[in-house]
Amino acid sequence: MSGAGAADGPGTVLAVVHEVAPGAPGSVLTLELRGLRDDADAERFAAWIAGRHRRLQITVEAGGPARHTLRILPGHPPRGTVPAPAPLGATLLADLLGPGPAAGEPIALTGYQRELLLEAAAGPPGRGQDLEQVYWNWSGPLDRDRFHAAWQSLCARESVLRAAFDFTTLPRLVLHPRAAVAIAHHTRTTTAWQDLLEADRGRALDPARPPLLRLAVLEGEAREPARILLTCHRALLDEYGVHLLLREFYRAYLAGGDLPGGERRPDLRDHARWLARQDSTGARELWTRTAPPARPATAVGRPAAGPGTGHSGAGRLRRHLGEPHSSRLRSWAADRGTGESSALHAAWALLLYRAAAVRGPLRVTFGVRLRGRDTALPGAAGLPGPPPGPLPLTVRVDPAAPLGELLHQVRDALLDMTAYPWVCGDLIRQWTGRPGAGRLAESAVSFDGPAELPPAVSGELAVLG
Incomplete structure (x- = not known):
C-alpha cells in the first residue's frame, strides 16, 4: 500500500509499503517507509506515531538512503505470553499513509461534518452545496494593506482557518501550521454584484488545502460603500461562526493588521478531545x-395538484422579526x-x-x-x-x-x-x-444572529469612519 502526502516536501512520508506478515502470535507488523530524509527524520516520525498510538511498541531501523523499516507490536503484553500482531486499524493506517507530522495535526471529524461531506460527495458537482456565503457593506475608507494583514493575522490565531480535510483511509481534519486567506478585488465597472455572487458560488474550495475560506471585495466609486463577500466550507463554519471571526478581524484591523494575543484556546483540538470523552x-x-x-410527518408542503414547478432539491427561507x-x-x-x-x-x-x-x-x-x-x-x-x-x-x-x-x-x-x-x-x-x-x-x-461587536470596537471603528 502506498500513499502520497498532501504537500510533498522534507519530512513527508511519500510511500509506505506493508509487508504481509504471518498472522501467528509473535509476528510483527512490518512497514517500509520511503521518502524520509534521514535517520533523525525517521525517528521523529516513529515518535509521532508512538505518541498517537500509546498502546503500541514502535521501533524504526535504517534500510538504505530514504528507506526505513517500521516495526509495530502491541505494547507490554502480559509476562509469559507471546505478543499478538498489532492491528492495522483505520486511524493507524491513515497516520502511516497520510500527510505526516510536518503537514499538521490530525483531528477527528464530528458526526455532522461527516454527514455534510457525504452529502456534498453525493450531490451534483459545481452546485456549491458545500459552500456558505456571507456578505456585507463596508462603509468608509478601506485600507487594503491593513485589511489583508488583519486576515493573515487571524489565520495565525484561529485554528479553523488552518484546517483542511484529509481523506486517507478515513475522513478527518488536519490542522496545518500555516495558511493564507485568498482575497480578490473587483470594481463595479468590470463586475456586477450578482455576477460575482454566482461566479463565486460555482468555484469549489479545495477541501485538502487551508484555509477553506476566501474573500472577494467589490469596490465602489467615490462615497459608494464596498461590498465584501466571504465564502467558506459549510463543514467548518456556519454563519454564526463567521460572525465570531469577523469580531476578531475588526479587532485586528483596528490594531493595524496585527491581532494581539496568541492562539485561541479552546480550539478545534480541544473540542475534538472533549468530544471523544x-x-x-x-x-x-x-x-x-x-x-x-x-414514518413521521416531515414534508413541508402538500403534493402539487397542478403542473410541477420545475424546482427541486434543498432550499432556504429566511425571515426577520x-x-x-x-x-x-x-x-x-x-x-x-x-x-x-x-x-x-x-x-x-x-x-x-x-x-x-x-x-x-x-x-x-x-x-x-x-x-x-x-x-x-x-x-x-x-x-x-x-x-x-x-x-x-x-x-x-x-x-x-x-x-x-x-x-x-x-x-x-x-x-x-x-x-x-x-x-x-x-x-x-x-x-x-x-x-x-x-x-x-x-x-x-435555526435562529441566526450576528455576534455583536464589543462597544469599544464599534466605537473605534466609528472614529475611523
Whole structure:
C-alpha cells in the first residue's frame, strides 16, 4: 500500500509499503517507509506515531538512503505470553499513509461534518452545496494593506482557518501550521454584484488545502460603500461562526493588521478531545425514547395538484422579526411559560401538520439547531467552529388539545436535547436500529444572529469612519 502526502516536501512520508506478515502470535507488523530524509527524520516520525498510538511498541531501523523499516507490536503484553500482531486499524493506517507530522495535526471529524461531506460527495458537482456565503457593506475608507494583514493575522490565531480535510483511509481534519486567506478585488465597472455572487458560488474550495475560506471585495466609486463577500466550507463554519471571526478581524484591523494575543484556546483540538470523552449513555436513552417514528410527518408542503414547478432539491427561507413584533412574541411566550424560540418551533410544527392534510392527532418531526453549542466545554461558545448539526425534534400535534400543551412539549424536548448538542443523525440512526435510513427530518429551523461587536470596537471603528 502506498500513499502520497498532501504537500510533498522534507519530512513527508511519500510511500509506505506493508509487508504481509504471518498472522501467528509473535509476528510483527512490518512497514517500509520511503521518502524520509534521514535517520533523525525517521525517528521523529516513529515518535509521532508512538505518541498517537500509546498502546503500541514502535521501533524504526535504517534500510538504505530514504528507506526505513517500521516495526509495530502491541505494547507490554502480559509476562509469559507471546505478543499478538498489532492491528492495522483505520486511524493507524491513515497516520502511516497520510500527510505526516510536518503537514499538521490530525483531528477527528464530528458526526455532522461527516454527514455534510457525504452529502456534498453525493450531490451534483459545481452546485456549491458545500459552500456558505456571507456578505456585507463596508462603509468608509478601506485600507487594503491593513485589511489583508488583519486576515493573515487571524489565520495565525484561529485554528479553523488552518484546517483542511484529509481523506486517507478515513475522513478527518488536519490542522496545518500555516495558511493564507485568498482575497480578490473587483470594481463595479468590470463586475456586477450578482455576477460575482454566482461566479463565486460555482468555484469549489479545495477541501485538502487551508484555509477553506476566501474573500472577494467589490469596490465602489467615490462615497459608494464596498461590498465584501466571504465564502467558506459549510463543514467548518456556519454563519454564526463567521460572525465570531469577523469580531476578531475588526479587532485586528483596528490594531493595524496585527491581532494581539496568541492562539485561541479552546480550539478545534480541544473540542475534538472533549468530544471523544463524552459518555453516550444518556444521549442513547433520550433518543431511543424520543426518536422520530418510522414514518413521521416531515414534508413541508402538500403534493402539487397542478403542473410541477420545475424546482427541486434543498432550499432556504429566511425571515426577520423586528420590533415591535419580537417584543410582543417574547411577552406572549413568557406568559405561557416558554421562550420565543419554542413558540416559533411550535408554529413550524403546526405548519407541518397542516401540510400532512390529516384529521386527528399526528406526530411531526423537524430539525432544530442548538445555538448554545457545546457549553459544557468552557469557552466553546466563542469558538467559530465546528458548526452544530440539526437534531430531530418530534412532537404530537392534536388539534383538539390546548395550544399550551404543544408549547410545553416543544420546550421540554428542547431542554432535554441541550445536554447533548454533540449528537448527530448517524448516531441516532444507529441507536434506533435504522442505520441505512435517510434524513430524520426534511426541514430544520435555526435562529441566526450576528455576534455583536464589543462597544469599544464599534466605537473605534466609528472614529475611523
